[in-house]
Amino acid sequence: MVFCLRRRDGLPGLSISIAFTLVWIGLIVALPLTALVLRPWQEGGGAMLRALHDARMYAALRVSFGCAALAAAIDVPLGLLLAWALVRARLPGRRAIDALIDLPFALPTAVTGITLATLYGPTGWVGALLARAGIRVAYTPAGIVAALMFVGLPFIVRAVEPVLRGLPPELEEAGLLLGASPLQNFRRVILPPLLPPLVAGFSLAFARCIGEYGSVIFIAGNQPFHSEIAPLLIVVRLQEYDYNGATAIALILLLSALVCMTGVAALRRRVSRGLVARGAA
């Protein structure tokens, strides 16, 4: 305690807190992940090899990662717009909208999936309109993207909102006084500090979307090589009582996700560094 206070860490009982945190993380995160990493090798590397040679798994990974990236990317401008409206516009019922944004977090994903499938299905409200225009969303990869957009949107809004709220109005006023057009003002003054939270929101949404199962399964169509997501293949393996095969795919999914997330984290660091450098200059 004394040690902590002298170090001015701000939080009393830091060493205890850290010990507690590490044990907790170990039990909740590291232990299951270790089990997941070890399991596929239990009966030799056969399950892993088989998974690595499965063209259908690669197709499913492509669908999962492609749709997740696309959905998160589309969510970025939408989320920014929503956060903007929440912070800047004096909308009637702003509090209600604010609460609504978090709803996708709370809603059971299966409910999301069934609702979206009903809405976008050939006889649904939206689906019937789109069908007249010759567009099919439900039971195609577009349906997967639609479901993932719904699931991922709150991550972007919640990441951007506090930063936007903390942005001093003086900056924009100064920009306007110095003769910047509204567009210039947005691009040069407002957007740069929002980039790090936008990238952070993107990475959160992306990560969540990669593993999403419940909301996607009802709207995807689940056609192999076309609209079959990787988590479904895991369920298929489980149904065959093939635990090793299931964990092998899970591990590959996890490692691919890790690679992607590392990339996004590097991007985020670069964006933040650029901001700091520019701020210093």
Add this chain to the structure above:
Amino acid sequence: MKNGFMVPSRRGFLAGTAAAATAFAMGARPRPAAAATRLLNVSYDPTRELYADAGRAFSAFWAKAHGGERVVVTSSHGGSGAQARSVLEGAPADVVTLGLAYDIDILAQHGLLAADWQTRLPHNSTPYTSTIVFLVRKGNPKGIHDWPDLLRDGVQVITPNPKTSGGARWNYLAAWGWALRQPGGSEASATAYLKSLFAHVPVLDTGARGATNSFVQRGLGDVLIAWEDEALLATRELGPDTFDIVVPPVTILAEPPVAVVDKNVQAHGTEAVAKGFLDFLFTPEGQRIGAKHYFRPVDPAIVAETASVFPKTTTFDVASLGGWTKVQKTHFADGGVFDQIYSR
């Protein structure tokens, strides 16, 4: 600072407590008086109403025969394979009543019950059977009468993924067995038939109820391949003026079997009651409950009684296709015939 730290954590704690309390409240069942024997029946999805009824009737039946001894049967439902996995992983099931024998075979392989379980009760340990039929839109606008009609241009067929749904395996095998039984039918011709059939399937739902929803609620497809009990339920519950049932001239005899889980009943001391429950399903009373929920009875007397509900058709069973272990391996295992249908 300290306050700012404490508030969300306390709120988190409260939320956690509330969630736990809700979970507890939802899990809690009305508690019977002391000394009631509890029997856990792990079953598959479409038997929810059937086993709720059968459980109640059995409690009364058992009390009458054993001087007021109380028994409460609780049932758990889910996909057949997932339910079998939960028993494998330790769910304390006294009896299992699953969608296909293969799921119980797996339990036997892991030593939870004797390998010869299917011979311990009459009719392959199957108190109720069903069959695979076609559910079509009212008036049968596409003129679907038999398996070849499903391959006509412009016909969309709804059936779930046999990899994830036990029910769908019966659909698949019904089609396979029919194709084998055609003049000149062979494994190659049957594979070709299934390949064309699945080309007419726009959506592979993961479960049987999901497929029923796609067809019924979302208006997808022209034909739903379904268990007869699901089809009858859908037409009776959702209005007979929306759908028609077409029974194909040749189809499969679906046998969802039942078994006592030896290892668990020994641990619980419920051998006699568990066996009593399964035996009860074969009594005239148990058979009538099954028929009420649109499962075909096996007792000839009750079959005669309920003949008006269940149209006559020619059926073949899974044994004629080589039995579940073989069928599972050839068709649904990784790289099996079903995977080949969808391979590139």
